[in-house]
């Protein structure tokens with residue numbers, strides 16, 4: 001899935017198949033927040049082809065490594081979002097359950 | 106904004122953005138003609154010249170991220186997601202609409218249809234019926250797979266309007282679940298075999314014995330969806346096969362009626378608006394964002410009471426009168442998220458599943474990289 005120059009590992013274009021803006025835009029966000037990234041952007045070459053090209057240039061670290069770290073970051077963020085959301089829903093239903101009981105009293 | 110000489114500006118503490126830049130970074134400014142500062146500054150080094158780090162610290166994110174549930178019903182929910190980038194909020198919305206699987210009728214075997222609704226129109230209507238079955242308990246059925254108990258749900262519809270009787274309305278509750286699979290036999294096998302005739306499905310066990318289906322039989326989510334109307338003598342006899350699919354293939358598989366978000370509106374009074382002008386300001390807003398506060402001695406003052414209700418219609422800043430007094434903004438990292446489920450899964454489960462799908466996507470990239 002990786003394309004790019006062999007000589008310079010710090011700049012690569014990655015082709016993600018079966019993906020669209022959903023993942024590419026989120027990845028661009030998390031990559032841009034990484035201080036090692038000098039440039040990052042993505043494009044969808046053709047709307048009827050299910051693929052995105054993610055361009056990544058770094059300050060020196062191998063691009064694939066930076067991309068992997070960003071994916072890891074994004075995953076951890078998702079996990080945190082899921083945990084927080086579940087807790088919020090739980091709190092909300094518990095509170096509502098208590099209120100309902102109060103009404104019956 | 107008032108014009109001041111740069112020499113008169115207060116010093117900005119090191120490691121902090123000047124207040125107007127911070128405002129541009131965190132708020133969309135909704136001006137009378139067009140919104141400005143709509144972009145999100147994502148690049149980590151965007152503010153390095155003023156010594157501010159714009160990179161993402163996971164710890165920081167964990168500290169700032171909040172979820173507040175506003176409303177939670179069986180089929181819809183509203184919650185606030187605070188401290189998250191729009192790219193993520195949008196990813197969840199896109200996944201909810203297009204990439205969460207559900208079960209929907211894909212194949213309809215019509216034995217008889219003399220109703221006024223044509224076969225293809227009837228099939229399309231059947232396809233759009235939300236089915237109350239947990240899609241996580243089923244597998245995808247690919248082109249070459251046999252329809253089996255783990256990938257297909259079969260419904261039967263057989264209604265007949267007797268001559269001399271009143272007209273009938275066919276509703277979705279007349280779809281009967283067949284846990285043992287199809288009852289229509291294949292023509293080829295019917296000719297020769299003596300054993301159980303081959304049908305359009307090959308179920309090994311009854312679906313009733315699987316999971317919790319005996320306690321919670323599979324049926325359409327809503328019993329009162331009108332499918333067709335029958336006149337005397339008309340009849341519909343068919344079998345409908347539902348399979349697992351995703352909204353990006355066809356909207357019938359979308360688990361949400363819709364899912365959307367909006368950024369939190371922020372209405373700020375830049376100057377005091379008093380007495381008659383306050384009354385007038387309150388009247389201009391069609392959704393009553395402003396309210397009047399008594400400050401004693403018969404004096405009144407306008408306050409912003411319900412900014413959340415603001416629709417950003419810009420009515421209050423349309424005339425010149427209040428242009429200098431009211432600032433309309435949107436908070437860039439505060440999303441009011443609404444999910445309306447079609448009924449197969451409750452909305453809170455849908456959202457958790459959506460987040461899981463984004464996680465899976467990341468994981469896929471990670472495994473392919475290593």
Ligand code: SF4
Pocket residue numbers: 372389390391392393394395414415416417418419420421422433
């Ligand atoms: S923009 Fe419209 S809804 Fe919002 S405060 Fe002004 S008048 Fe009210």
